Amino acid sequence: MSLAAPTTTAVRSLSAPAASRLLGAWHTSGPVYLALADALRSAVLAGSLAPLTRLPSERELARALGVSRTTTSAAYARLRELGFATSQVGSGTVAILPRTAGLPLRPQTPAGDGPLPPLADGAGPIEMSQATPSAPDALHGAYERALEMLPAYLGTGGYAHLGLDVLREAVAARYRARGVPTTPDQILVTTGGQQAIALLATTLVSRTEPVVVESPTYYHAIEALQRAGARVIGVPTGDVESLASAVHRTRARLAYLVPDFHNPTGRTLTADERDAVVHLTDRYGVTVVGDETLTDLDLEGGTVPGPFCGDGTNTRLVSVGSASKSFWGGIRIGWVRATPQLVQRLARTRQALDIATPVLEQLAVVELLARRDEILPARVAGLRERRDLLVGLVRDRFPDWDVPVPKGGLCLWTGIGRPAAQALTAAAVAEGLRIGAGPQFTPDGTAQDRIRLIYTATPETLAEAVERLARAWRRVTG
Known part of the structure; x- marks a missing residue:
């Protein structure tokens, strides 16, 4: 196997303290020098350590990491052997990106x-x-039915800021069928579930304010919260006790969960854990957003203990839903179930984004929800x-x-x-x-x-x- 780099001239340098921060918890089981070499190589492959970066000297890196110089020397030698580093007199050791089999x-x-x-x-x-499946065969028919319904809306301006009444009622009916009394004024239709999360983040989070999420979790939710300026704090997935502790410690006013078939772990909150979430909203006054976009995809049947929002009376439990996973990602229809007051606040926030969701897609989802079973x-x-x-x-x-x-x-x-x-x-x-x-x-x-x-x-x-x-x-x- 031939490994080579097109050039080895360093264009930047990495200090020993910066290398320590970059590598984080790098030492696992096995020889220390191999773990260090593997961590440096992973950083190059991931792009967090740019190629053509001069690495710290063996002595400086050893001091920063608390290992022997023999360890750092052997790690650098391993990187050179694998083609991820080169060393030249007077230039030190430089990270490079190899080419394998062209x-x-x-x-x-x-x-x-x-x-x-x-x-x-x-x-x-x-x-x-x-994480999105292809469209079902029924999608084409849903759009045909939507086109039949469309003339009734052509005499309007086409902007339904809260969503079409017919879709808001269809979504509310779905919650009612799950045992959650819901009225259309508790539903905001959004352009996909991702917009629903972003609207909640923008509306409810102030800059530098702490928000608690599961870790790992849906990464676009992390992005939306960070873009809103939140300080995102992770707790173990499904650990409601740690969630409550983090909320209490940080005085967070917002938390984000994926209660059903959690993305990415697949875990589902038990009935007792859901009750514990309700308790912490009452105790600490925190609003908890439950992302239910995956709820329909119960592959074993009957494994979801109940709706995240319980009986629907807790005003601090907010649900996010979407047609993307149940039907098709390309349809871009989502929603929020919240109090009518919060729905109105979110609708005002979304005016700066896209004003309203496309009418034809909303009508198609009405048909898809009707044929859901x-x-x-x-x-x-x-x-x-x-x-x-x-x-x-x-x-x-x-x-x-x-x-x-x-x-x-x-x-x-x-x-x-x-x-x-x-x-x-x-x-x-x-x-x-x-x-x-x-x-x-x-x-x-x-x-x-x-x-x-x-x-x-x-x-x-x-x-x-x-x-x-x-x-x-x-x-x-x-």
Whole structure:
């Protein structure tokens, strides 16, 4: 295997204290020098350590990390051996990005943006980082029905700031069917569930204000909160006691949870845990947003103990829903269930964004919600089959990995046994495969030993994806 870099002239330098902060909790089991080399290599592959950066001297790095100079010297030697560093007299050790078999190991942005590189054999890319299934057959008919309903709205200006009345009533009816008394004035229709989260963040959070989330969690929620200026604080997923402690300690006024088939872990809050959430809202006056976009995707049946908002009387429990996971991501319809007063506040906030949600898509979702009971069973059955297939494929190929079986949702939260998630996701890009690295789902960059795999693709694509994942893992492990 030939490893080479196009140039080795350093264009920037990394101090020893900065290197220590960058590496974080790098030392795992095994030889210390190998763990250090692996952490530095992962940083290069992930893009957090830019190529052509002069590394600290062996002595300075050893002092900053509290290890011997022999350790740092051996780690640098290992990096040179793997092609991730070069050393020259007078220039020190410089991090470089190797090229393996003519394919660059490109760093991946946290959200997985940008096109995947073409493969030498002409094979197409595989996307396993977007948790959204393809459209059901019923979608076409839903749009046909929407077009039939559209003339009734053409005499208006087309702006329904709170959403079309017919859709607000359909969403409210869905909550009522789940045992939550709800009126249309408690529903705000949004342009997707993501906008619903962003509106809540913008409306309810002040700059530098603490907001408590599960860690890991839906990474676009973290982004929305951070863009609103929040100081995002993570607590273990499903640990309501830690959630309450963090709310009490920080005096946070907002918390964000994914109660059903949590993205990415697949966990669902129990009935007792939901009761505990209600208790902490009463005790600390915190508003808790429950993201229920995955609630319909119950792959085992009957595993959701009840609606997040309980009986609907607690005004500090706010629900977010969406048509994206149940029906199709491209339809871009979401909603918020809250008090009428909060709905009006959110509607005023969204005026600076897109004013209102497209009419035709709202009408299509009205039809989809009406046909929900005939659409979802086949959809859930197909996802269950693909989940089981991917679990089996990954367990067979990687017997040392931790591959839990989620009871619902769209993804596997997979433990790879070493803090190399970012390195693996970057190497996978070179194989024409995009997956999610654990740290991007946390507010503090932890979960470095986890990756997220999506099982919405066809069986043939899932099989090919695991083959590419195996090739990427060989790149990482050498």
